[in-house]
Amino acid sequence: MPRKKxxxxxxxxxxxxxxxxxxxxxxxxxxxxxxLTSLTxxxxxxxxxxxxxxxxxxxxxYCNEAIRSGMSGMRPGRSVSxxxxxxxxxxxxxxxxxxxxxxxxxxxxxxxxxxxxAELHGYxxxxxxxxxxxxxxxxQIEQASGRLGQVLTAKQLGDYFxxxxxGLRVQVRIESNSQNLIxxxxxxxxxxxxxxxxxxx
Numbered sequence: 057m058p059r060k061k062x063x064x065x066x067x068x069x070x071x072x073x074x075x076x077x078x079x080x081x082x083x084x085x086x087x088x089x090x091x092l093t094s095l096t097x098x099x100x101x102x103x104x105x106x107x108x109x110x111x112x113x114x115x116x117x118y119c120n121e122a123i124r125s126g127m128s129g130m131r132p133g134r135s136v137s138x139x140x141x142x143x144x145x146x147x148x149x150x151x152x153x154x155x156x157x158x159x160x161x162x163x164x165x166x167x168x169x170x171x172x173x174a175e176l177h178g179y180x181x182x183x184x185x186x187x188x189x190x191x192x193x194x195x196q197i198e199q200a201s202g203r204l205g206q207v208l209t210a211k212q213l214g215d216y217f218x219x220x221x222x223g224l225r226v227q228v229r230i231e232s233n234s235q236n237l238i239x240x241x242x243x244x245x246x247x248x249x250x251x252x253x254x255x256x257x
Contacts, residue, residue, distance in 0.1 A: 063093075069117055075092055077158050080165070111176065135249075145241070148224050162180050165180050195217075224240065224241070227240070
């Protein structure tokens with residue numbers, strides 16, 4: 057009969073996710089994760105697998121929480137640009153929108169792993185594509201409702217928005233002035249606001 061885990065698996069996974077997020081995949085060692093979590097390497101391997109399997113689990117956890125957090129500010133009664141602005145703010149600030157976060161675990165990792173680990177790079181790229189499709193689906197719904205014009209397609213707008221988002225997630229690692237990033241967000245949303253004016257009214 058397998059032994060019952062003597063630790064909170066979700067809590068430990070979040071500890072490890074934050075460490076990968078701050079330090080990166082290659083710079084992280086199992087010894088560090090063992091020290092961080094106060095668990096032996098054997099316990100980590102038994103619970104999650106090796107470093108690569110553990111990283112994939114943290115990526116999955118991050119994606120689930122990032123999408124939920126990003127979408128949490130979306131409100132049916134607000135304009136498309138207002139909803140997208142709230143999403144961008146949720147992605148670059150901490151949960152209280154007081155401090156800039158560590159950027160995006162996916163974007164950070166896909167840049168780090170592009171030339172060093174094809175398997176992980178492919179996995180993370182797939183996750184980014186899935187998120188992009190979520191944004192495009194939202195824009196398609198707004199176009200179908202007439203709240204967003206069709207001068208540009210939902211895919212064109214979605215690709216533009218994702219490019220802005222990914223750029224912000226990199227910039228947040230080097231920009232200490234949050235107001236500068238908010239100004240970038242407001243400037244980038246001018247294109248979306250333009251499309252809101254082409255709703256046929």
